[in-house]
Amino acid sequence: MENLPEGGNGMHFQEMADNLGLExxxxxxxxxxxIETSRKDINQMTTALEHADADRMxxxxxxxxxxxxNLGFVSISAEAKQLEINARNNxxxxxxxxxxxxxxKLDSIEQVLCD
Amino acid sequence: xxSDHRFSILVVDDSPVNLKLLETTLAKDGYRVLxxxxxxxxxxxxxxxxxxxxxxxxxxxxxxxxxxxxxLKRNSGTASIxxxxxxxxxxxxxxxxxxxxxxxxxxxxxxHPREVLARVRLHLKLSIATNSMIASQAEKLKQxxxxxxxxxxxxxxxPEAHFGIYYHALHEAGGDFYDVLSISQGIFGYFLADFSGHxxxxxxxxxxxxxxxxxxxxxxxxxxxxxxxxxxxxxEILPEGKYLTACYARLNRKARQMILVNAGHPPMxxxxxLGNAELIEMEGDVLGIFKDVYFGQRQVEVAAGDRFFLxxxxxxxxxxxxxxxxxxxxxxxxxxxxxxxxxxxxAPKKIVQMLKPEAIHxxxxxxxxxxxx
Numbered sequence: 001m002e003n004l005p006e007g008g009n010g011m012h013f014q015e016m017a018d019n020l021g022l023e024x025x026x027x028x029x030x031x032x033x034x035i036e037t038s039r040k041d042i043n044q045m046t047t048a049l050e051h052a053d054a055d056r057m058x059x060x061x062x063x064x065x066x067x068x069x070n071l072g073f074v075s076i077s078a079e080a081k082q083l084e085i086n087a088r089n090n091x092x093x094x095x096x097x098x099x100x101x102x103x104x105k106l107d108s109i110e111q112v113l114c115d
Numbered sequence: 116x117x118s119d120h121r122f123s124i125l126v127v128d129d130s131p132v133n134l135k136l137l138e139t140t141l142a143k144d145g146y147r148v149l150x151x152x153x154x155x156x157x158x159x160x161x162x163x164x165x166x167x168x169x170x171x172x173x174x175x176x177x178x179x180x181x182x183x184x185x186x187l188k189r190n191s192g193t194a195s196i197x198x199x200x201x202x203x204x205x206x207x208x209x210x211x212x213x214x215x216x217x218x219x220x221x222x223x224x225x226x227h228p229r230e231v232l233a234r235v236r237l238h239l240k241l242s243i244a245t246n247s248m249i250a251s252q253a254e255k256l257k258q259x260x261x262x263x264x265x266x267x268x269x270x271x272x273x274p275e276a277h278f279g280i281y282y283h284a285l286h287e288a289g290g291d292f293y294d295v296l297s298i299s300q301g302i303f304g305y306f307l308a309d310f311s312g313h314x315x316x317x318x319x320x321x322x323x324x325x326x327x328x329x330x331x332x333x334x335x336x337x338x339x340x341x342x343x344x345x346x347x348x349x350x351e352i353l354p355e356g357k358y359l360t361a362c363y364a365r366l367n368r369k370a371r372q373m374i375l376v377n378a379g380h381p382p383m384x385x386x387x388x389l390g391n392a393e394l395i396e397m398e399g400d401v402l403g404i405f406k407d408v409y410f411g412q413r414q415v416e417v418a419a420g421d422r423f424f425l426x427x428x429x430x431x432x433x434x435x436x437x438x439x440x441x442x443x444x445x446x447x448x449x450x451x452x453x454x455x456x457x458x459x460x461x462a463p464k465k466i467v468q469m470l471k472p473e474a475i476h477x478x479x480x481x482x483x484x485x486x487x488x
Contacts, residue, residue, distance in 0.1 A: 022228075026139050067130050070226065
């Protein structure tokens with residue numbers, strides 16, 4: 001099948017939409033919202049990091065894990081889960097890299113959406 | 116259902132993505148969807164819109180789902196809206212607390228839209244079934260026109276229920292009402308009601324209440340749910356302005372659990388075998404007037420030898436002295452304490468004698484129902 005929107009991780013938005021019982025345009029609207037809110041959340045993680053606010057990090061990571069998981073972005077959800085674990089263990093040092101990775105993954109989703 | 120015949124669902128989640136996902140899913144299935152992203156908005160929406168069902172996220176900043184459901188259940192306008200929790204898998208304890216707080220079900224995250232739809236349909240069906248059951252009960256009872264004698268049960272008729280009764284009715288036509296239900300093996304219901312005004316104590320009404328108790332006290336219902344259903348039927352069949360105050364206690368002997376519900380009635384007395392008598396004070400609306408009602412419910416862990424006393428307000432009211440029952444409760448407690456050594460079958464009579472030596476000249480019906488675990 002040609003011309004299917006496909007992300008770097010082999011995501012097929014149509015497939016993801018089908019899994020959720022949604023039309024593609026409905027799913028795309030959700031993805032747009034997801035990108036918008038996740039960007040904010042990941043930026044807030046950076047702020048939390050600067051203030052060494054582990055509790056806030058846990059909150060943000062948990063929320064991101066949840067919304068990503070619900071839409072079917074398994075890779076982001078898994079990364080957020082690891083970040084949450086780190087934050088719970090007060091291991092903020094390792095979260096720096098994880099935040100960068102999250103931004104990257106979000107970028108690739110945005111790429112797919114814009115195609 | 117609202118006027119355009121769609122069911123309405125209120126979805127509460129602080130995550131905009133989750134909210135939108137649920138909203139899209141439910142709207143596609145034909146529901147009218149309301150959304151709220153915090154406790155305060157949720158309460159307002161529930162009260163103003165009266166949704167048919169609420170999906171409630173547990174984990175929210177500030178007020179969490181537990182806070183929200185507590186306040187919903189305390190408000191008679193929103194107490195009977197079924198609530199389904201949305202919870203993360205790791206929150207095992209949350210599920211159990213959720214049920215205790217009155218949630219009807221839970222859905223774990225990540226939630227699959229099809230699972231959400233299935234659960235929503237199921238609970239809406241249950242809601243419809245309960246409502247139509249109430250409507251049909253009301254219909255049937257409206258048709259009772261002949262005077263039917265409501266047989267009042269006695270301890271020797273139900274020895275396994277371990278109770279005693281003192282019953283004095285002022286009028287020949289009948290007094291206040293009590294009943295003891297053998298719900299199941301080791302599960303008993305004890306009910307006592309005062310009718311407002313003597314003119315409505317016709318036997319068809321007491322026969323109706325007796326029938327309603329039998330129909331609505333299956334153990335699948337929480338005692339306060341049973342009272343709610345009985346209330347809804349009574350609201351249909353009672354004459355304008357007439358009502359009952361009542362208290363209902365359900366005992367599960369094997370689980371050592373007593374659950375008490377108060378519908379605008381004087382507080383029940385709990386006499387632990389090893390402890391002082393105390394009042395179970397709870398708020399509750401009366402039965403038979405309002406559609407939106409709240410009944411206080413309390414659960415007590417009990418042991419063999421513990422006792423409970425239910426009584427009509429005639430026990431403490433004395434129009435001769437123009438005193439109000441609230442002031443007389445200490446004397447009731449003392450009397451229940453003093454009657455410890457009296458076998459439960461005789462204890463109610465003993466208590467009445469201690470409180471109202473002139474019981475024969477009482478200006479009101481006096482009923483005391485004592486239960487021993």
